[in-house]
Amino acid sequence: MNILLPDGDLRPSTRDRQRDELISILESQSGTSSRRRLLVPLAAAAAIVLVAALGFALKDRNPRVEQVALAPAVEPLSAGEKVHLGQRCLVSYNLATSTGHAVLDGFRFVNPPSDAYVRTWVVGYxxxxxxxxxxxxxxxxxxxxxxxxxxxxxxxxxxxGPGSGAYIKSVTRVTVTPLGSEPVEALLRNGFYYAPVRSAPAGKAETDGSPRPYVVRGYDATGNLVYTSPKTEADRKADRAACRSDPTGRTYALVGTELPLPAPKACRPNLPWTRLPN
Structure with missing residues (x-):
């Protein structure tokens, strides 16, 4: 799933529209307003990155053993690179002047494949x-x-984004398989995973049977497959109708549909996520 973040500032009207869309996703249906509005660049990205469009976990009945390499090697960014790229990241999410904002992590892949979509990562808060x-x-x-x-x-x-995302604490291994390629082992780092995969955009004329550009799999410490992302467009559509409630039971979202939202108790609770300090 490709999330493009603009590399510059946005017009005020665009920022306001994107903030409103993000707030409509994040806020409780009780009508409580947010104390601070957040911006995730591109309207579609808001739904993708914060409430995700993956829905219910799909589990392979007979998953094949994936032949993958070790997690990719990385090296830390210099202090100057970390500050510079981290600031650009925070600005893109409208967090550069937010409460407690900081750049927490910065690294690049060592000798990634020539077609790797992303080479360098920074993390902010x-x-x-x-x-x-x-x-x-x-x-x-x-x-x-x-x-x-x-x-x-x-x-x-x-x-x-392609080759990146978040995972819960019990997941100890993640692989990402671009369409038409072999699975790529991801680096697990402080609650986020990173895999140096090539760009594999979705097709222009998709049908329900069209394969998804990426398939993400997660495994627990015993090697059991605990999560598989949608493999076809039909799977993705079905998942988008899933609902979840937040850990407090107050905030929930029905992703990709305009049907009336059910009561939180009718939705599966979200799974706890904590980003550990570096």
Missing amino acids: GDGLWVNCGFNQAGVMVSGTAATPRLGLFNEVQAG
């Missing part, structure tokens, strides 16, 4: 929201994921 931003070889911000303990995760693994 502000107002209870953890965000990461991925940069390609040219230094353009092309991907991102956001998560917050207040909402938790819809599933054991929650995809954001």
